[in-house]
Amino acid sequence: MVRIEVCVESTSGAKTAALGGADRIELCAALELGGITPSAGLIEAVVDVITTHVLIRPRGGDFCYDKHEIRVMAKDVEHAIDRGAESVAIGALTADGRVDMDAMVRLLGAAGEVPVTFHRAFDSVVDPFAALDDLMELGVDRLLTSGCAQTAAEGAEAIAEFVRRCGDDLCVMPGSGVAPDNAAALILSTGAREIHCSAKSPVVGSAPLVKVGPHDGGQRFETDLGRVRAIVTAVSEL
8 A cells, every 4th residue: 555645735735635535744834945844823723634744844945954943843843743743754964965863863852752754855965875874773764755866756766776775664755746647657666655745736816916025926836636636546556
């Protein structure tokens, strides 16, 4: 059985993922920044709708965090779990592109017994195989990766090698660019048993936004029920 995780940033996205047959969501905010930590109110609003994994990332940009940011992340991990999250997705790197072991120990301590995913910070490491060893040493449960490529389809060969090397010690989950027309092929070519997607489409007919700053405006996207169902159907018999 292949498990499907849908990345969402709203209550409507969570409900759509559940209705479409997804197994869980990764909940975040500001996907245009690559995702950051969602609000406590949003977490509380969706945990009863579908199994919820929460992204913990204090800002956009790189994944090198100072001690103050790590402290914020640790508190966010605790707060997400207190509000019903069943898992958290975290990641931290050193300036030279390696897993920040000290930061990860702190964050894993905050998570306690709750399962932890190392997110796509992994795709920025300088040595993926050394990073895999670090994650297994840390006891991380899951890795979200595109195989250090732009998309999971482009990184499928690397993902397959990650799956082979990790065995049962670390669940490797392909993500980035996963769509109805490539989801099954990704599972078959990599040997992964979980997959991550956004399944989003542009919102048609949304009200125009009032411009109050340089980053306002642009197309708004939302989780698409048809795309979720199509991905679920594509992998349902694998």
